Amino acid sequence: MGVRGLQTFMEKSSPDAAHEVNIKDIVRSYRRETGREVVIVVDGSSCLRPLYGRLDWICGGQVREYVEVFQNFIQAFQDIGVKLVFFFDGPTQARKRKVWVERRLKSLMDVYRVFDHIGRGKHLSQLGGDTILLPPATSYLAAHAIKTSEGCEVHRSVKECDEEIADYARQHNCFAILGQDSDYVIYDGPQYYLSAVHLNVEKMTTINYNRWALSRQLQLAPSLLPLLASLVGNDIVRSDDLLPFHQRLCKPQNRNARHNFKGRPSPRDVIYNVAKFIRDNVDERNLFQALPMISKRVFGDVGKASHLQLSVRSYSVNTSTEHCPEKAESSQQTSESQNSWKIIQKNAETRFKDGNLDSMVYAIMCGLPYESSTGLEDFRKLELPPSAAVYQPLRQRIYGIILHEMPGDPENRVVEEWCMAGEGSLNGPSRVCVILPRPGSSPAVGVLLITRDYPAYSQVENLC
Secondary structure, three states: OOOOOHHHHHHHHOOOOEEEEEHHHHHHHHHHHHOOOEEEEEEHHHHHHHHHOOOOOOOOOOHHHHHHHHHHHHHHHHOOOEEEEEEEOOOOOHHHHHHHHHHHHHHHHHHHHHHHHHHOOOOHHHOOOOOOOOOOOHHHHHHHHHHHHOOOEEEEOOOOHHHHHHHHHHHOOOOEEEEOOOHHHHOOOOOEEEEOOOOEOOOOEEEEEOHHHHHHHHOOOHHHHHHHHHHHOOOOOOHHHHHHHHHHHOOOOOHHHHHHOOOOOOHHHHHHHHHHHHHHHOOHHHHHHHHHHHHHHHHOOHHHHHHHHHHHHOOOOOOOOOOOOOOOOOOHHHHHHHHHHHHHHHHHHHHHHOOOOOHHHHHHHOOOOEEEOOOOOOOOOOOOOOHHHHOHHHHHHHHHHHOOOOOOOHHHOEEEEEEOOOOOOOOOOEEEEOOOOOOOOOOOHHHHHHHOOOOHHHOOHHHO
16 A cells, blocks of 8 residues: 555654654644634544454454444544544546555465464464454444444545545645555645554544655656655566566665675665665656656566656546446437436445445446455365355345346346455356346336435445
């Protein structure tokens, strides 16, 4: 998530760019200097791990305690006059699927480590590290609780969540972003980017990451930080693909050491040397014209310039969104049904973005895959079927309800699924047939689903 090694670099090698702040003090100063309302945009997904991790997560189902933790979190900011606006992740974008799969597989190894630890009769406190395994759907539960019990403004993203947060913060001239994604350092955002992981709610202190101090230390214009992120490695340009370039940049001066150097350079060395490469080769006024040359130097292939451009432009706000697809139809009858479906999809997108619709329902209505993350499930025990397989017949019927009014041939309708069910389960999507409701049993379900105010937990449940 974010720029590889940048957070560690700022915390350990750039004291001016990562320093502790007292939130009460900086809020007081901001209010005195500007006279404006203090609004912090919260990356809700970044807060799940530090907040849920305080609970007995190994048992799961700590719903009431989970809600109370968020209530206390919100109250602490309200007590000092801060308005919180929450954003939560939506469906995974297609370009990020490979990264999503890699993270699910890494989580699976953590799950197995936890089961092995328990099997040896050891307490989780002896596990070491910062392993916290979130149950699936904790994001939706948090968004629902924050919106309904606390009355906070909640949004769900239809593109990259960090992009939407940075865009919102700029458009609304917000005081700060609270999250844990080093991409926020790269965006041209608000004055403060506050750490969710280092937040102490009792003392109201945390770490502030300062993009301007980082730029000064690296002797780069802030407008060149997106190129730095792209050449260090992020979710679009993978650090593994950049490894040969990093090795060339960071090769030791000593001849023998240089001959034997085949490992991965430290993030500190990579960041300093990439910054020097940019200073020596790139004029910020001609950044995009220089990308073919940079691509040739970095990858040995001018054709990779478009990939670099995609990465650099991803840090610009108001980028294109990935939402419900539109298809042209020829016949009048199909056109009418298609227009009706488009209206349903548009209403679904609006309600989803406002935090009033489940991510699964929105994704299926818009032709996106269903995805299920890694939970506390040991797939090495072959006598137990994976939960994804157990619940697939139910999902097939839910798909049928959601897509009941979708135009086209209902008999050949399928939904792609990305469900963690073991190490080989995410090699590609599964194509699952939709099971339609019995004729006459489900009138205008799509419209009802979007326009009626069903409680969040039972949007689909009440229709089955």
